[in-house]
Amino acid sequence: MKVIGIKKPLEKEFLNHIEDLVDTEAVKEMKKIVHHGKTTTFEHCLNVSYYNYLICKKLGLDARAAARGGLLHDLFLYDWHTVTLANGHALQHAKRARINAEKYFDISPLERDIIEKHMFPLTFYALPKHRESFVTTLTDKYCGALEVITHRWDKLRRK
Template sequence: MALTWRENKDYMEIVADLMGSEEVQALEKFVHHKVTNRLAHSISVSYRSYKIAKFLGLDEVATARAALLHDLFYYESCDKHCVGGKGHNYEHPRIALENALKLTELSEKEQDIIVKHMFGATLALPLYGESYIVTWMDKHSAICEWCAGIMNFIKNKEQSKAQAVEVSE
């Protein structure tokens, strides 16, 4: 049986200092991908990326930590006034890196992971395998979150219809 991120002692040791920080915990206040919060998304990306990096024999420590910090920005994604002229996809990784550097020391690899996680939506080519993993898991997590949101919407709509039928009977 697979461990959850909270049950995985090795993972928790790697990210404990970051997870306990006010800066990372503040991400919970921001809606992300319309159906989750930024903290939950960041943990999802971090833990999925950590497991893949570990399986492949790559740097799971840098991967887990940088992935947890990849969206360390404090504005709503849809707010066009909070980013520079190149748009959210380009700017938010740079803002996240700037915020992460205020929180902890980062290796060159960790910095690359954070700033290049939007590869595909931007042309910033990752330099490390770990950066590609986080890029892919960011997209994978976003798709899973979006699908879960759609399923919840459908489920809630069906429950509302069922309740309306009960009331009218």
């Protein structure tokens, strides 16, 4: 497994935190759904999961919940390029991901908050309750931007 912007092998501790989730059908389903550029939803979630782990470990926060919540934060399980939701994907998908995460896994209240609040401040009414959730709002945007830029850059280089 590879994380965007990271060349060194991923820590065993990080892999231990997420290994039971990675092999499930629900998480594997995210490999079939393209998210940003050419990045699949699984790759994006793994990127967020890893940066969550690194930052939360450094800050003395719950790195395990941050890694697990990060991996499940976009478990909405539909192609947002083709499926139209009543209130739009941007506002709705975090809730959808939380519902799926609860359906398929036994998630903690902290993991639930990380998943459901990750679109803050766009979803200003869903204020994160935990520092790990705030970290996720940043890692999600950072990884998303990096994924789009990398994709555009690859396209430009091929021209």
